[in-house]
Amino acid sequence: MEGAISGSTEKARCRPDMSKVTERELRRQMEGVWYDYRLGEKLRDEAPAAYKDIRAVLRAQKQLVKVTRALRPVLNYKGT
Numbered sequence: 745m746e747g748a749i750s751g752s753t754e755k756a757r758c759r760p761d762m763s764k765v766t767e768r769e770l771r772r773q774m775e776g777v778w779y780d781y782r783l784g785e786k787l788r789d790e791a792p793a794a795y796k797d798i799r800a801v802l803r804a805q806k807q808l809v810k811v812t813r814a815l816r817p818v819l820n821y822k823g824t
Contacts, residue, residue: 765791779820790820 765773767784773792780787788794802809 765793769793774820777817777820783822787820787822790822 765788767788770784770788770791771781774787779790802811
């Protein structure tokens, strides 16, 4: 398909440079979510800033979706 963007290319374009998220910033963003702080360096790509704002995504799709529940993370686990 001409002009199609692969998923990995699109993800790379949409995600911020996570090398700029310090461990201190990760702790701030992950407040209220349990994670192994000793693995902070490996978890920086799991920081909330690494993802699109879900509220903005849902607003863009408001004609297609109806929000009935809001979930929040309580644990972040990343296998090694």
